[in-house]
Amino acid sequence: MSLVDTVPVVDEGTPPSPTRRQGRRVTPLRRKQIITAYLFLIPAVVFFVAMFFYPLFNELLTSFTSGLTDPVPVGFDNYLRALSDPVVIHSFLVTLEYAAGSLVGSIIIGLLLALMLNQGLRGRVVLRTMILVPYMTSIAIVGLLWRNILDPSVGILNTALHAVGLPGQEWLNTAPLQTLIGITVWQESGYVMMLFLAGLQAIPEEVYEASKIDGAGVWTRFRRITVPLLAPTTFFVLLVGVISSMQQFGLPYIVTNGGPGDATSLFVFQVYQETFTNQDIGYASAMAFLLLIFILILSFIQMRIGRRKDLV
Amino acid sequence: MNQPNNGLSRRSLLKAAGIGGLSLASAGMLAGCSVGLNKSSGSSSTKGKGKHGVTGERTGKELVIYMNAGHIYKAYTDLFSRFEKEHNIKVTVNPQQWPDLQTKLTAGFLSGDVPDLCEENGSWWSVRWGTAGNVLALDDYIAKDGKAMGFPSDFVKAGVEVRQANGSTYAIPLHLTCNGLIFYNKGLLDAANVDAPKTWDEFTEACKALTGNGVYGAALNQDSSYSLPWVLQAGADYFDASSKKFLTPEAAAAKSFALQQNMVYKYKSSPAPVASVSYSGPQKMFSAKQSAMILTGPWDISPIQTGSADIELGIAAPLTGKTQSATLAGSGLMIPAKSQNADLAWELIKEMTKLKTELAVTTETGMTMPRKSWAENSAVKSDPLLNVVAKSLPLAVATDKPLSQNNNIASITTAYTTMYQQIVSQQTAVDTAMAKFQSTVKSYV
Structure with a gap:
């Protein structure tokens, strides 16, 4: 028996979704586990939002303005220039x-x-x-x-x-x-x-x-x-x-x-x-x-x- | 057997810890993002609040000063110690090189985290940042104290005017210097039987005679501002406000650049300057006796005298080409609009610009000062080096004064630097480099 024979064939078109695949309702315990997992993820997500995506978004807004401390909107002028x-x-x-x-x-x-x-x-x-x-x-x-x-x-x-x-x-x-x-x-x-x-x-x-x-x-x-x-x-x-x-x-x-x-x-x-x-x-x-x-x-x-x- | 629910399982503890961590992280980071937004309404202390500036956690407790790293003289640090005792405040000095100081201030104006007092480099900083509302207009303070401190009557006019716009004054001169003085090594000139040059021709001949045995006649600076005295001496203007033209008449300006290029590539009496963030290369060559002359200003007196005590330094007045001229340099003190101790900062400005302090700094370092009474002082008049500098100050021109409110002034300076370095460091034809410069700056005025 080759190694390939032991590996179950997975339909690559179907995303792995245990709940849907098993056709089961999410139990209260499972829901609590999911919520807990997300709660632990949130600090990292907030960190990236505040330290990376927020400055990035802020910079994007700034790129449509002109001026140092009192920015004036200039549309796409900066990009065209x-x-x-x-x-x-x-x-x-x-x-x-x-x-x-x-x-x-x-x-x-x-x-x-x-x-x-x-x-x-x-x-x-x-x-x-x-x-x-x-x-x-x-x-x-x-x-x-x-x-x-x-x-x-x-x-x-x-x-x-x-x-x-x-x-x-x-x-x-x-x-x-x-x-x-x-x-x-x-x-x-x-x-x-x-x-x-x-x-x-x-x-x-x-x-x-x-x-x-x-x-x-x-x-x-x-x-x-x-x-x-x-x-x-x-x-x-x-x-x-x-x-x-x-x-x-x-x-x-x-x-x-x-x-x-x-x-x-x-x-x-x-x-x-x-x-x-x-x-x-x-x-x-x-x-x-x-x-x-x-x-x-x-x-x-x-x-x-x-x-x-x-x-x- | 199920465990009784005692209300604090490991899972719920972890969950609570996660939520707590999230809250702390959010609060901390959001506070970090809002730097400067709530400082004016800070509740920590309002002691010392004046008419100007804002209040915050430093108010009345700590006076933060940004200064050029090369200007933290003992005369100033002694003064700061006395000021701390007299006003029961801590004075914190943050030394920076000019480019870093500009970067730090720009970031500070954007975030609201600014010092209480800041040294400026004598260029467009005070006027441009002042007219934009980032630096205080000092008019109220001057109206109150100007007469007693001799401002502006006792200050050299050019040094005051370069810090004024639309009838307001945005900084008080701290040092007043000029660029384009000839610093020479007396020993090397005597050995070559060469006198200190007075004209372009004499300078060129002296450079040729002094070059050899590992010594250059002169060392040009990579910093483009050091080339401006040549432009003025050729009879050209850096910028003519009436015609809105740069380097005019062009033929005269071209002559000055050609001379500098020839010094490097034709006469080989100066090394090709190497681009860098520092302007001290020629001074270091002079101190190492690798260059017999440099064109510079009084800020190099102290490094030369302290670093190479065996060099007998001579200073000659700026050269005469078509005219005799130098460029104005120096520094001033300005108060950021969001200073938390604006009134105390003004008190310190008054102390730092007193004649007594100026003379103490001069005695310590050889730095030259903006008060007319300083130039008239017997100690200055009797000093052979300082006397030359003091006599040369009236020849100094503030080349970028007509551009001080132009928003593109820094871009213009960058384009000028590009042109200058292409000519002296890369041997680009003068006409080609000047044409590229003119084409770049055309849209800036």
Whole structure:
């Protein structure tokens, strides 16, 4: 008897409803249990309503107003303005570039590290921990650390270059966005590595052994076994990575303050600028909502693709 | 056998606990959401309630002050200690950097959780927030005490005017400084046989002569406000209210940006500034003897003298291009409209702006002050550094004064910063960067 034979067949079109399925009336005891369960849930629900949905709703209302402390209704003006504002469009494009660069970089480096540390290397536990440390470090510390490393006059990197007779580089002026991407990859790769490591260890060794017997080389095994079987992990990394990259704020604020010029003015940094520097709360709220809508659409598309490819 | 119902089963106890927790959570969170809405009707104390501000739990007990983190001088902290004793109140000082102070105040105005007294940075803060009703107009207080405290007669006019709009005054000047002074390392200039420059040409030549052996002739600042003295010296205006044009005449303004760009990329006598939240990069290079000169203001005297006592600091008057000019800087004190101790805050303003306090701060830090009697004081006149600053103050122009009530003033500043950094940090052609700036700010006026 196979395992499949022992599993009862469930009609997926029928939602699981014990009371309806059993055709029974809800007993007083059962009703009390349900009420008790809801009573225990209510604090959490109230917490989310008060701390998440209420501010969200409040922000939605604010996005239709203008003014700091005496808001005036302006309808959809803020949304229309944001969609045609070259500063906003520029910051959105910069954010897309940043998200794409940091995601691709983190995935490639994280996967390479995971493949390396999945081998029986001596000291691999220490190495894994060391590689994970940047991810566990506060973004403020990471920002200040790299700011000091990359400073063209007193930074460690240029001092090292000078020491070996090479000219110093102005990383934060000549390639500011690429530098931010590099810092993000440095910070995130350890986390991505851990996810891929978990995925790699879930792949049965027998699959590799069978392929070896069939004559598959290293590259073929990687391409035909590792990559497809890591697809759900890759999908998760992509989904989470896109959301967090689109919301990046700390790095541009601390390392470059959005500059030079507007080179690293990521979208959320621009929202911050509109809120606290330009004092245009309604406009900033509209921008934040447009970003939320974009991330929701992107996540929805990713989920649809994931479901179609059976990744979720 | 059924247990007798004693009225408190474990289930009902848990249920009661759940309901209790729910009530507490709801009350706490809803109270948190309504910050500032009920403070004016707080019943805790009404002692000390004046004509202005609101009452709340701090009223008459604690005076909260937000100040720039670099301005918490001993002269002020000593004064706060005396003030605490005299008025039987606790003075709490919350130090912040300017950008963080702006963020904190903006959030405070929205939530109603504001300090009783706040230092402002001399730009649009007091006027814009004042005309919007977030900061008190000090007219009643000035009418009562102005004559006795010498306001405005004993204060430099430009420092007062920048805090006034529609006939009201929204802040009292605390420090009055100017940007565009030449700070130079006497030792390095003497070694290169170079005199302190007076004109653009002399400055350019001095920079070339001083650059070498790991030292730059000068260090430009990433903060765009440091570029405005150059614009004025070129004979251009930042904003001309009559024509509603920025950086006009454009050719003159372009000349000033071209000079700064050339210093970095053509003469290589200044490093390319690196964008950051701090304006102290050039001062740190100067203190580390990596730069022979910087263009700055009196706020850098103290960090240089305390951080690098071996540097013999010299200060020269602002340069002359087409004209000799500097930009007005400094700070002031304003009272938020929802201050819980507005009357006491005003009393403290009077103390902090007395000549005696000004001189104590100057002696301690070298900071320059807004009173005319301060500039006339013998201690100031006999100080070779302060004397240069005091003589330069009349040259200072408040560049964004014509825009102080424009709701887009911060966006305009952001666009200007973008343009400036593109020119000096990214070597974008001056014409291209200026055209982009003009196109961005066109709709803001």
